[in-house]
Amino acid sequence: MLPGLEAAELPADAIEVGRIADAWGIKGWFKVLPYSANPEALFSSKSWFLLPTGKGTTTFEGVGRLNIKEAKAHSDTVVASAHGVDDRNAADGLRGARIFIAKSSFPTPQKDEYYWVDLIGLAVVNRESVVLGEVRELLSTGPQTVLVIDDLVDGQTLQRMIPFVAAYIDDVDLITRRILVDWQPDY
Known part of the structure; x- marks a missing residue:
């Protein structure tokens, strides 16, 4: 497994919410392309489950859990940092990974709002x-x-x-x- 990734099982209620596009900066941050215009699930969940991309070169196999330190909006993307991902090389190893979050950790929608x-x-x-x-x-x-x-x-x-x-x-x-x-x- 890559630095910061722990071997894990994909939760039964896992929903694919985005993918990691690239490393961002030199301190281990990475850029995420969310699949939603309102990526609240990425901000509220502290555990993301990653699967390797189905295309190109992959740097890990199976399901990995990434424990998120911080995630925030940046332009039309999200940038995040995770425990154990401390430099650009470690963040670069996550490139292309598909991000899943357990639906049970999504924020509760307001009245007349639906996922x-x-x-x-x-x-x-x-x-x-x-x-x-x-x-x-x-x-x-x-x-x-x-x-x-x-x-x-x-x-x-x-x-x-x-x-x-x-x-x-x-x-x-x-x-x-x-x-x-x-x-x-x-x-």
Whole structure:
């Protein structure tokens, strides 16, 4: 294992949240490319689980746990330091690593806030109880987020896109795994 990495098991609730892009400075800091515009999970978790990149040269194998000293926003990225990663060479060895965090260590969302990962797979139903499909992914278009919904119609997959805004979203029920929308099948 590399300096700072401890052999570990990937938690059952692990979510991939970013990857390490490069060393940053000479004191062991490294630059992280988060997968979210709001990388709060990276800031709140003190244990990151790393897997080697699936491409190119890797400097470690298996799952490693990295104990984070500090993580902070820097431009459109995150920079972090970890215990045992004390110089540029050690930080450089982490380049390309995929970062996973246990979902149980994510900050609790506020009322009417949801983690995208919790919305994937939810059924989407309109006010007339017509099933419009299942959330496949979410897209950030800048001013708003859009639900990308797959619906199987006559053996063909039909894709719908519904803005994830209060004008169209009536209710999100994570317990019943359903989103109620003001949307018609022919929109």
